[in-house]
Amino acid sequence: MDLNTICFLMFGFLFIGYLVLEGFDYGVGMILPFLGKSDTERQAIINTLAPVWEGNEVWLIAAGAVLFAGFPQVYATLFSGLYLALLLIVSSLIFRGVAFEFRNKDINHNWRKFWEWAIFFGGVIPALLWGIAVTNLLTGLPINGEMQYSGTFWDLLNPYTLFGGLAFVFAFLLHGAVYLTLRLDQQLILRTRKMGLITGKYAMYIVVVFAILTFVYTDLTSKPIASGILVASVLTLILCYRCLRDREYTKSFVCSTVAIFSMIAAMFVGLFPRFIVSSLDPNWSLTIYNSASNPLTLKIMTVTMAIVLPVVLVFEGWKYYIFRQRICVTEIGFKSRIKLWEQLHDKLEELNKYYRITTIVLEKAKSTVERGGSIQLDEMKHGSVTRQIFEFKALIQRGRQLMYIIAEKIKILRKS
The missing domain is CATH 1.20.20 (F1FO ATP Synthase)
Known part of the structure; x- marks a missing residue:
């Protein structure tokens, strides 16, 4: 396995890890205005994210660092072509972070409502745009022979990519609901389960249709491993719904995690060795070879990440272990x-x-x-x-x- 492949795998692992961990953050944020009936209940829901949401952003920063150092041409092309989409994502994440801090600065009802809806949109917008961005990498972007994006923001939007964004939103909604069943006490679990079953039903149908459209609009059928992983993600999502229905909350969360991980992993496996497919000419696609840094840079980055990644994993595991207790609404x-x-x-x-x-x-x-x-x-x-x-x-x-x-x-x- 060469350094280019190792760096591609590291980026994929970090980016997928970010979406899996941040996915339930997005989902909880989208559920927040509808699940909590009182200010105390909504505060309890927010408290499930308070210890972890900032740490989850580290995965995105690490993935961006790998992309910038290892594949600078991909980094430049993405930020020029997807500039508006990425700007909206970053702005939403910043606004959501501000909302977490500012909500409790005043007891006024309208003040708190405003910031709760800010958290809601801070979950919906990134989830939708990440789905659109990831599916565009696979279906193809107008990349010319000079490795530059030659389209507009509106070229990113088509029925398949929009449906991909919708699939991400509902998958994260289910992921967030299942996460809350592990973090809230009995006072809110039943209501959370009910909401999870409603969103889960829609998530199953939408992800099934999304998988079918992926086989139609992309060349994933030519890659049996990627196709198998995508089918497995659909089956795991269905199993997640069944476990939630049977009140097996831990199994349900494991299944939702595996479903989201495998759904995005299928797209990266389908892309390999490409990074961005060119819709103008397949020969103009950005690959892990024609867009990579020099071997010395790749080697330094590989060694650095080999040291940093275990530390990140240990810290993440310790953090979730420390804050594993359920949040008591009464307290x-x-x-x-x-x-x-x-x-x-x-x-x-x-x-x-x-x-x-x-x-x-x-x-x-x-x-x-x-x-x-x-x-x-x-x-x-x-x-x-x-x-x-x-x-x-x-x-x-x-x-x-x-x-x-x-x-x-x-x-x-x-x-x-």
């Missing part, structure tokens, strides 16, 4: 109520402080007016009474704001 609700009571106490203390200051300002204004005569006119001239009146108005306004905040917190406490 989150209790902690949220304690936090709200503490915030309410702080706001009441602040309101009391403003009340005391307001009393002092009123006493000053009263004594100034009572002095009367020339003293009153003199102080009016210097604006002392006017200034005190403005201070009083500002204090009243701040008091109203505090009362509104307190009322909102009391409303949330009553609901919880």
Whole structure:
């Protein structure tokens, strides 16, 4: 096995690993607005991702590093041809990361709803676009003889690639639902299972049709191993649905993981030794040989990844082992109520402080007016009474704001 093949396998492993791990992140994000009926339940769903979602992005960064160092021509062609699609993916991921952090910065219902929908779209958009991007590599892009993309963004969209994007979305939806059955307590498992069965039914039909279209629109039929892996992914997805229906949640998650891994692996096996198929002329396709770096660079990268990959795998395994406990909705609700009571106490203390200051300002204004005569006119001239009146108005306004905040917190406490 030469260095070019090893680097191709490393990229494939890292990229598929990213989509498998990030796949349930996408799925959970898409489920979030519909599964959680209360703020506490939605927080519990988010907490299932909190310890792991950032680490999952490392796989994408590592895959990008392998592509950049090992196959710079592929990297350049992809980023020029799929620039808008990749920009949308990166923007969605950034916005989703911001949403995870900003959601709990305020207790306002509309504020939290906005960021929950941001998490939703941060799952849908990348899932759809990754599906479109991967299927385009196999079905072909308009790559000319100079190894450059000669089409537009709209050339990426056709019935097959759009259906591929849809297949990725529903496969990740099922993957996310199955993941939640392992991470949430009994209070939410039944509802999660029901949603998983609904999405799983659609996922099975869509992935079956996608597999058929793959055999029609690509040359995968000429590669028996790739064809067998794709068929196996469909069968594994069906088995995942059956395990979920029978409440065998661990088996169901293993099956969904294998199904997604094998579905994407089938496409990489179908591509090999090509990286990007040219729809203009098969001879213009980018392969692992005509787009690779020099042998020294490939050797250095292979040695580096041989050291880094085991560390990444050990860290990932340790991370999921540490955070394997189920998330308790009741415990989150209790902690949220304690936090709200503490915030309410702080706001009441602040309101009391403003009340005391307001009393002092009123006493000053009263004594100034009572002095009367020339003293009153003199102080009016210097604006002392006017200034005190403005201070009083500002204090009243701040008091109203505090009362509104307190009322909102009391409303949330009553609901919880």
